[in-house]
Amino acid sequence: MTVGKDGIQKFISDEVSMLIGESDAKIGADTPLIGHNRVLDSADLVVLLLAVEDYARENLGFNWDWTSDSAMSEARSVLRNIGSLADHLMNQQPA
Amino acid sequence: MSDKDTVIVTGASRGLGRHCAMALHERGYRVIGLSRTSKGDAPFEVRSADVSDAKSLSTALGDLKRDKSVFALVNAAGIASMNLVITTPPETVAKIINTNLIGTILMCQLVAPAMIRRGNGRIINFSTLGVPLAIKGEAIYIASKAGVEGFSRAFAREMSPHGVTVNTIAPGPIDTALIEKVPRDKIDAVVSRQIIEKQAVPGDVLNIVSLLLSPESSMISGETIHVGGA
Numbered sequence: 001m002t003v004g005k006d007g008i009q010k011f012i013s014d015e016v017s018m019l020i021g022e023s024d025a026k027i028g029a030d031t032p033l034i035g036h037n038r039v040l041d042s043a044d045l046v047v048l049l050l051a052v053e054d055y056a057r058e059n060l061g062f063n064w065d066w067t068s069d070s071a072m073s074e075a076r077s078v079l080r081n082i083g084s085l086a087d088h089l090m091n092q093q094p095a
Numbered sequence: 096m097s098d099k100d101t102v103i104v105t106g107a108s109r110g111l112g113r114h115c116a117m118a119l120h121e122r123g124y125r126v127i128g129l130s131r132t133s134k135g136d137a138p139f140e141v142r143s144a145d146v147s148d149a150k151s152l153s154t155a156l157g158d159l160k161r162d163k164s165v166f167a168l169v170n171a172a173g174i175a176s177m178n179l180v181i182t183t184p185p186e187t188v189a190k191i192i193n194t195n196l197i198g199t200i201l202m203c204q205l206v207a208p209a210m211i212r213r214g215n216g217r218i219i220n221f222s223t224l225g226v227p228l229a230i231k232g233e234a235i236y237i238a239s240k241a242g243v244e245g246f247s248r249a250f251a252r253e254m255s256p257h258g259v260t261v262n263t264i265a266p267g268p269i270d271t272a273l274i275e276k277v278p279r280d281k282i283d284a285v286v287s288r289q290i291i292e293k294q295a296v297p298g299d300v301l302n303i304v305s306l307l308l309s310p311e312s313s314m315i316s317g318e319t320i321h322v323g324g325a
Binding site: 041042043046047050053054067 | 253257
């Protein structure tokens with residue numbers, strides 16, 4: 001059974017919320033993970049990626065490889081914001 | 096040190112890697128030695144992989160990515176080829192860079208997540224006194240090791256928030272397989288340019304490895320330690 005975008009997005013939002021110590025209310029699909037207005041520093045971003053990697057493996061059924069030449073690109077990265085990361089993970093799920 | 100701490104040592108079948116792996120095993124660490132060819136006589140666990148091949152490394156060590164017992168990585172795998180730049184075949188250039196520099200980077204990429212999950216760790220890379228001494232006939236080897244030093248300094252910044260230190264040990268010539276074909280007079284010439292004009296032995300390197308693994312070294316990161324001085 002595949003997990004829907006809302007479920008994935010909630011997981012990411014909860015993790016981000018925990019890392020920055022803010023309530024979920026301020027965290028949403030448009031919350032940037034990289035770039036000028038990012039809410040995480042690079043160390044917390046790495047912690048988030050590790051948590052997402054575990055989540056993908058345990059809940060989504062695949063091994064997520066986050067290495068990418070555009071990983072830190074504000075325009076192209078799947079890490080642009082929480083919503084883009086959730087979309088990416090949802091599409092990676094095995095059918 | 097917890098008695099469950101794991102140390103991964105590359106180049107563990109010979110040379111400094113072998114010395115490090117043996118010594119750390121004797122000190123009670125769980126040692127996982129990595130080498131291109133697995134030797135049956137090692138008292139520690141040995142896994143076979145080519146450090147310059149990401150796929151081979153992932154197969155050999157993939158299970159450790161989430162293993163919080165992984166405390167340290169000692170990147171001792173290395174190759175050298177004394178030759179003039181203009182007479183070195185391109186294939187040899189690529190092999191030296193791939194093993195010494197790319198291999199170090201790939202190992203760090205693979206093992207760092209386990210240390211980040213754990214919240215601390217130690218990464219020890221290897222360079223050479225040849226970098227500051229600019230030894231003739233070792234330009235490509237020195238290029239690969241200068242790359243290791245630069246990489247280690249910058250990577251140390253990335254790992255610092257996670258409690259992981261990254262340092263480089265740069266020994267002069269030590270009697271191991273790496274320099275067995277180098278003429279004695281050339282070794283003596285290098286030693287004479289060290290601050291301490293005495294050839295180091297593996298134990299001198301092990302002392303620095305021990306220091307860098309110890310809790311007392313928690314404020315040392317991004318450094319290159321020259322064994323013998325340069």
